[in-house]
Amino acid sequence: QKEVEQDPGPLSVPEGAIVSLNCTYSNSAFQYFMWYRQYSRKGPELLMYTYSSGNKEDGRFTAQVDKSSKYISLFIRDSQPSDSATYLCALGRNTGTASKLTFGTGTRLQVTL
């Protein structure tokens, strides 16, 4: 079983829709939770991060963490064609002197006009 599971998609939605992207994980040692957005042939860019259970909102984006269920989500409101990208969840823990991230495989999102 992978430590982090993420549906690869692709997920196709019309412009203006609410998008829900999800990851589940098995290791309760993860301490912080991130979402990265990656456009084709580019490096991932950090979109959202949170250290605790609950919701964190930033503009059209909301990150949600449920540590008891080992489940994290990213919601995108009023989706735009420019949101078309691959979204990667990343879960982190500090190990000795370094922090390490474990990534999901990514969900490819296509927002259509």
Next chain:
Amino acid sequence: SQTIHQWPATLVQPVGSPLSLECTVEGTSNPNLYWYRQAAGRGLQLLFYSVGIGQISSEVPQNLSASRPQDRQFILSSKKLLLSDSGFYLCASRLAGLQYFGPGTRLTVT
């Protein structure tokens, strides 16, 4: 803020040839640095990380190696490339507890 540079951006190399990918970071000092490989459908795989000059930790045994000759320089190398080394190689730097990625190097081994 920091800026992460990687070069080359793309590379096509024959099997058995050597490899050297470079990552440099501007705007920070003594960062934790990371090398990842991204293969289709497999997410990002951590290859190496470094907490300081000359300090390298390997996550996955393979024919790749890493070095950190200067505080803000991280190099990924191989003496003989395999077909399975093809992929998108990403350097990351940790700043204020968060990891930020460079633009990546796309390597095709033929």
